Amino acid sequence: MTRADRYDRFFRAELDALKEAGNYRFFADLERRRGQFPAALNRHAGGERPITVWCSNDYLGMGQHPAVLTAMHAALDAMGAGAGGTRNISGTTHAHVELEAELAALHGKEAALVFTSGYVANWASLGTLAARLPGCVVLSDAGNHASMIEGMRHSRAERVIWKHNDLKDLEAKLQAIPEDRPRIVAFESVYSMDGDIAPIAAICDLAERYGALTYLDEVHAVGLYGPHGAGIAERDGVMHRLDVIQGTLGKAYGVVGGYIAGSAALVDFVRSFASGFIFTTALPPAVAAGACAAVRHLKASGTERAAQKARVAEVRARLDALGIPHLRNDSHIIPVMVGDPVKCRWLSDRLMERHGIYIQPINYPTVPKGTERLRITPSPVHSAADIDRLVSALAELWEQCHLARRPMAAQ
């Protein structure tokens, strides 16, 4: 056996264990067609097939919006492909400067800072704040995303986990921290797997009472909520009470990248001390320009948000009529509860093969065992015919894998 083979043997054994546990991830090979999304092409071993995507985080179809594409084409033609360096070394183009000004204004903050992804924004910002505030304690919601968790871990600051969206538990944990220690309350607005929403104002009340900084991940809300698409904090009228609002440019804004918005001093601090910001090449200017166009468009237009709401309500009503169980929440995320990893994978495979419908199964460890689900995200670009096909396919397959229906009365 060669040297490389010996290492590969280890990698394969680990992967086999993952497969045995049902946690191995398969990627669907998709090709989105401009102007036709949610229609896409799926290439598979036996050939290719046209499909409809029902699980995209391009929640409003901005990834193909003419305003975004025009801005990207123009910037590409004007400025070329890459930024050419880190922000410090010739990578700060005018497109970055404009985007940051737009994001700061969107959230009503003095400043904003753009990162290469939302993951990096969380990891670098939370990591830097927690590491550099002397004696800092981070109070982290139990449902927080991996990017925040990794940032907190990397900071080596003390981390206290409070029960998901539980104000009593948060208060008890804030109370237990010695008064002189700096603290950050880190949480999300819309939680992506259950689609539930944090009580932001009440969390801000506690943070103020106990002297904590507030750090809010609005990744699944920016573009989607509030009169200008600034998120749940805007919808609730509490943006000014948050110290850091973090978001992505890759989901509802349809491009890629992440950011934080906050006070000039806080943002300058992260800019100056965060390794994950300093030592990596800036986003391509065309990406920054496209994201900026998406932010501007959704700031001015509520059409996409209204259409999305209508589609979400329609899908929910149709599922209810069929007794297909889904989690109740106040967001745009519809978790159809299967409760069995094998059936969840089976449903997803059959939807794709027989019906040309792509919904990724969500199994453990992404969600707790027994709560396996299909996570459906209706968007303004799904038509009435798309919805018809989705619900009739689900109804047929639901029957075939002997899953329980929920009586109307129990809903």
Ligand SMILES: *Cc1c(COP(=O)(O)O)cnc(C)c1O
């Ligand atoms: C997707 C996600 C991120 C990361 O954002 P990207 O721009 O995709 O890197 C951060 N937080 C939450 C809650 C997410 O779901």
